[in-house]
Amino acid sequence: MKLASFLTPYIHATWQKKGLLSALLLPLSWITARVVASRKRRARLAPSLPSLPTIVVGNILVGGTGKTPVVVAVIKSLQARGWTPGVVSRGYGVKIGPSPRTGQGDLPATEFGDEPSLIAASTGVPVAVHPQRDRARQALIKNFPDVNVVVSDDGLQHLALSRDVEIVVQDARGLGNGRLIPAGPLREPASKLDEVDFIIDNRAATGSQPLDRGVVVPFCKSRHAKRVSMRLQPTFAENLATCKRLAWTEWVARYRSTPLAAVAAIGQPGRFFQTLRDAGLEVAVEQALPDHAPFSASPFLNLSEDVIVITAKDAVKCRQFNDPRVWVVHVEAIFSNPAWLDELEQKLLAVEYSHGEAMKI
Template sequence: MSIQARLHAAIQHAWQHKGLVSTLMLPLSWVATAIIARKQQRYQHQPQHVQQSRLPVIVVGNLYVGGTGKTPVVIALAQALQQRGWKPGIVSRGYGVRLGAQARTGQGALKADEYGDEPALIAQQTQAPIAVHPRRALALKALEHNYPDIDVVISDDGLQHLALGRDLEIVVQDARGVGNGRVLPAGPLREPASRLSDVDVIITNLSPGQEAPPAAAGPALQITMRLAPTQVTQLTSGRQILWADWLTQFGQNAVSAVAAIGQPERFFAMLRHHGLTLEQTLALPDHDAYEHSPFSAMPASCILITAKDAVKCARFADERLWVVHAEPEFSDTNWLYWLHQRLNLLAPKKANMAATPSSD
C-alpha cells in the first residue's frame, strides 16, 4: 500500500471515531462551523446574491467529503426525467479543468480535459446539455441562455454553493453515514449533520454486504441504492455485451480492474459480488488524468474500468480495456415518481414568478 493510500486510510479511520486525533482538531472544526453558519446567514438575509432560475433546480450533493456516488444518481435522475417528458440541463464544477470568467457549455460527446471527467460522462450518458464552472450560478446563467428549451436544472454537486438557488435537495451518502458527526477537519463533514433535516431526499449508496447507517432525523425521503453492472463495452471497438454474457465469455480469463474514483473498492466489490474473480486491482486517485497508461504493466487478458475513467482512456488503444456500465438499483423507485410530481407543481410557480415584474 502506498504512503498516500495509508494516509487516506488513517484519516478515514479517524473520521469514524471521536478519538484523540479528532478531538485535537475540534477547535478548527468550531471555527469552520462558525464560518459556515455566517455564510448561510448572509445568503438568507441577502437573497439578492442568490441566482434564482425561472426553472426548477435540483441539487444533488453530499455532506461527507469525497466520493459517495453522486454521479450515478445524477445520470439516473436525468434519464428518469427524460423518460417522463422533461428536458433537463446539468450544471457542474468541471473539476480539474481550467476555466476563465465564462462558463463552458456543451452537449453530447465532450472532452474530459475541457469539461471534466464527470461532466463528460454525464453528457455522454444522458445527452443532456451541460454547463461547467466552479461558480454554479454562472454555469446556470450560461445553461439557460444557450439552451432555452430545457425545463429543469440538475446541479451535479453544489449543496454548499448557496449562491445557486434551489428548489429540491438530494443528499447522497454511503455506509459511512456522517462518520463521527464532526465538521472538517475533526470529521468528514462539509456542514453539520443537522443539515440533513433540511433536505428532501437522502440516498445511501451501499456496496454488497453493507448495511445502511442509522436513519437521519427529519422529513426527508430516505432510500438506499446499490450499483449493479448491466453491460460491458470494449473501449477500442465499441462492442457491447450484456454483463451476464460477458461473464460467460471472458470471466474465466485473467481479469483485472482499475478505478480512479472516490471509492475504488466499491467498484471492485461490485464486480466480485456479481460473479467475477479479479486477478489484480489498481486504485488510482479520484479524477486521475491518466497522463500515462497504468495498463501496460498489467498482464491481464481483460481489464475492467469504470465509465468515468473511460472518457480519458480511449487514446491508449488497448484492446483489453472493457468499460463496465453500472446502474443504480433503488430500494424504492417511487421516489422518482414523487420527484416528477413535485416538479409538476413547481414548474408553473417558477414560471409565474419569472413573469411577475419586480417591485424594485
C-alpha cells in the same frame, strides 16, 4: 500507488470514530462550522430571483458516495416524463477560465471534467461547467433555451446556486464520527439532513440481498425527507478499443476464470473492486488511483494481465489509449422504491407553477 491513494482509506477509517487524532483536530472543525454558518447567512440575505426549477444532487460527506449514477437516473427519469434537463457542474480538475463552458454530446474530459463528460455521454443532455454554478446555469439557459429543468451535479454546499429540490446521497460510512472536517468527514453539520427533500442510501454493490423499502424518516419537526435505498448494478461491459458490448452476465461468464486487473480513479475504489469480486471474478491486481486522476499517460502500461476493467467515469479519459485489453463496467442505480422519482416530478411541477406566478408579479 500514489501517496494520496494510500492515505485516503486510512483517513476515512480514522474519521469513522472519535479518537485522539479527531479530538486534536476538533478546534479546526469549529472554524469549518463558522465558515459554513457564514455562507448560509449570506445565502439567506442574497436576493433570490425566479429561475428554472433546479435540483441539486450532492452529499455532506467527503469522498464519493455514488452521486453521479443518481444524477444520471434523475435525468433519464425526467426525460422519460417529457422534461428537457440540463446539467451544471464545477468541472473538477479542469481550468475553466472566467466564462462558463457549455456543450452537448461527446464532450472531452480534459475540457469539461470526467463526471460532466460521463453524464453528457450517458444522457445526451447539455452541460455547463464553471466553479460558480449560478454562472454555469445562466450560460446553460442562454445557450440551450429548450432546457426547462436544471440538475446540479454536486454543489450542495455551493449556496450561491439557488435550488428547489435537494437530494443527498450517502453510503455505508453514514455520517462517520459526526464531526466536521478535518476532525471528521462532514462538509457541513449533520443537521443539514433536516432540510433536504430526498436521502438516497447507497448500499453494497452486491445484488445478493434485496433492498429495503424506502421509508419516511422525520429528521426535523417541520418536514420529512423521503429516504430510499439504492444499489449500483452492473448492466453491461464495453471494450474500450472496439466498443463491443456484452451484457454483464455474459461478460462475467466469459471471463470468470481469467485473472484480471482492476483500475479505478474514483472516490471509493474499493467499492468497485468489491463489485467485481461479488460477481465471482478473479481480481488479481487492484490499482486505486486518486479521484479525478487526469490520466495524462496510460495507467495500463505496467499491467501484464490480459483483461483490465475500469469504471465508466475513468473511461471518458482513456479512449485515446486504445488498449484492447480494457473493458468498461457500466452500472445503473436500482432503487428500493422508484416511486420517489414520481414525487420528485410533483415537486418540480409545484416549483414550475410558483415560478410562473412570481414572474407575473
